[in-house]
Amino acid sequence: MIAEELEQEQNSGMTLSDKSVKVDEPLQPSSDRLDSVGSRGRIDITDLSVFYGHLQVLKNINLAIEPHKITVFMGPSGCGKSTLIRTLNRMNDNVPGFHVTGSVTIDGVNIYSRGVDPVLLKLRVGMVFQKPNPFPLSIYDNVCFGPKIHKMTKSKAEMDDVVRVSLQKAGLWDEIKDRLKESALKLSGGQQQRLCIARAIAVRPEILLMDEPASALDPGSTTRVEDLMVDLAASYTVVLVTHNMQQAARVGNKVAFLYRGDLVEVGQAPNIFENPTNPLTEKYISGKLV
Amino acid sequence: MDVGIQRLTEILMEMADLSERSVATAVRAYVEGAMNPNHAVQVKVSADELRDHDEEVSELAIDLIVSYQPVASNLRFIRASQEISYGFARFGRYAYDIMQVLEMFGDLSGCDHEEVEVTAKLTKEMIRMSIEAFAKRDVELANSVSKMDDFVDDKYRSYVKNLISQPYSGELRCAVSATLILRYLERIADHSSYIADSVQYIVTGLRKSARK
Numbered sequence: 150m151i152a153e154e155l156e157q158e159q160n161s162g163m164t165l166s167d168k169s170v171k172v173d174e175p176l177q178p179s180s181d182r183l184d185s186v187g188s189r190g191r192i193d194i195t196d197l198s199v200f201y202g203h204l205q206v207l208k209n210i211n212l213a214i215e216p217h218k219i220t221v222f223m224g225p226s227g228c229g230k231s232t233l234i235r236t237l238n239r240m241n242d243n244v245p246g247f248h249v250t251g252s253v254t255i256d257g258v259n260i261y262s263r264g265v266d267p268v269l270l271k272l273r274v275g276m277v278f279q280k281p282n283p284f285p286l287s288i289y290d291n292v293c294f295g296p297k298i299h300k301m302t303k304s305k306a307e308m309d310d311v312v313r314v315s316l317q318k319a320g321l322w323d324e325i326k327d328r329l330k331e332s333a334l335k336l337s338g339g340q341q342q343r344l345c346i347a348r349a350i351a352v353r354p355e356i357l358l359m360d361e362p363a364s365a366l367d368p369g370s371t372t373r374v375e376d377l378m379v380d381l382a383a384s385y386t387v388v389l390v391t392h393n394m395q396q397a398a399r400v401g402n403k404v405a406f407l408y409r410g411d412l413v414e415v416g417q418a419p420n421i422f423e424n425p426t427n428p429l430t431e432k433y434i435s436g437k438l439v
Numbered sequence: 440m441d442v443g444i445q446r447l448t449e450i451l452m453e454m455a456d457l458s459e460r461s462v463a464t465a466v467r468a469y470v471e472g473a474m475n476p477n478h479a480v481q482v483k484v485s486a487d488e489l490r491d492h493d494e495e496v497s498e499l500a501i502d503l504i505v506s507y508q509p510v511a512s513n514l515r516f517i518r519a520s521q522e523i524s525y526g527f528a529r530f531g532r533y534a535y536d537i538m539q540v541l542e543m544f545g546d547l548s549g550c551d552h553e554e555v556e557v558t559a560k561l562t563k564e565m566i567r568m569s570i571e572a573f574a575k576r577d578v579e580l581a582n583s584v585s586k587m588d589d590f591v592d593d594k595y596r597s598y599v600k601n602l603i604s605q606p607y608s609g610e611l612r613c614a615v616s617a618t619l620i621l622r623y624l625e626r627i628a629d630h631s632s633y634i635a636d637s638v639q640y641i642v643t644g645l646r647k648s649a650r651k
Contacts, residue, residue, distance in 0.1 A: 395508050423510070423511065424511065424645070425511050430511075431511045434511055435512075
């Protein structure tokens with residue numbers, strides 16, 4: 150496998166080798182219609198500690214992530230927020246020495262239990278990354294990539310429907326509906342990021358993990374992606390990692406502040422930014438934590 | 440940000456001093472019964488200065504919000520500074536209004552000043568306490584100011600009720616001027632109480648409704 154493909158695998162949250170994994174675990178892909186609003190997607194993190202070998206990067210985290218809300222992880226570089234978000238769909242599994250104690254449950258199922266297939270998990274828990282990473286394929290093929298691999302449609306018409314609805318939900322359809330066969334790489338950065346969101350949506354996840362999805366975008370594209378996050382929260386549980394506190398305040402329902410692997414404070418976004426209870430949180434959001 | 444916050448604090452303390460002196464001057468003029476033209480000018484100038492400072496505070500606050508997008512205690516201070524500044528500007532305006540009463544009614548030295556004197560003493564104390572609470576970020580002192588507000592309200596209401604419930608034997612202009620001034624003092628007390636609320640918000644992060 151060429152290096153580029155490997156990188157795309159990692160960044161897309163799905164692996165080309167996932168195609169061969171047998172699917173018979175308790176976590177099943179959502180059978181809801183693509184445009185439906187489900188009530189699933191609750192994440193409960195209990196006593197979660199994460200280690201890379203002997204290095205403990207998350208310490209006894211307890212956090213409830215509610216369905217159809219935007220939960221923001223914030224904290225200084227190295228605090229463990231990216232590790233935490235990647236732990237929610239087992240993207241760290243292949244990192245040497247990675248292991249967890251405690252549990253992460255999605256709708257009551259511990260995703261680290263033996264019976265859970267990481268491939269199916271990634272169908273339910275999609276990921277969008279900092280840097281837009283469209284595959285070097287057409288716009289259409291980018292969106293249908295996941296559904297095709299997982300044989301989620303039975304006809305071309307059904308696949309067309311999946312692509313259209315996914316692009317509509319990502320707020321991109323009107324801009325590119327006449328260019329579906331064009332290379333995705335011709336799109337602007339902001340459009341590419343929304344395409345990646347459409348690609349993540351296409352496999353009918355219940356949860357969307359977004360790791361600094363707007364940090365590489367210009368202000369206009371950032372606004373569009375933020376608006377999109379808010380719209381998406383009506384249908385999906387959204388977990389966002391961001392360094393941008395104004396973005397966290399604008400879109401977040403709940404904000405969790407992490408520092409050196411500890412979950413320092415969790416609260417409703419307006420409370421965290423107006424009246425944090427922990428002095429460390431205040432220092433961080435005021436730019437005084439060095 | 441820190442420089443901006445410091446500047447806001449300086450302006451507010453300057454306003455505190457100016458507004459406190461202005462109210463004291465106006466009340467003294469009433470108690471003495473006659474208006475000193477120099478004092479009238481001084482109170483008018485102070486009211487204008489306070490209004491200018493209030494605008495300055497608003498502009499600086501907006502500038503800090505736009506430039507630094509403050510959060511937490513800085514955000515609370517900036518938000519509260521606008522409320523506090525408005526309170527001080529209102530002190531200046533009510534002091535001017537008291538002077539206007541003196542100008543309108545002329546010599547009031549023959550009137551009974553007791554009700555106004557008692558209420559004015561309380562009100563000035565509330566101003567002093569609210570300023571001190573702000574300067575020291577003293578929540579307990581701020582809480583005391585809020586409690587005193589009810590007493591000033593009662594003084595004003597009971598004076599008016601007495602006036603309208605029984606025949607008044609004194610001069611009408613004494614009753615009307617005292618009523619107007621008591622009303623202004625009652626409003627000054629209200630704004631002292633608002634300033635005290637803002638101090639509590641700065642320190643605790645909780646608005647009055649949330650503290651109840």
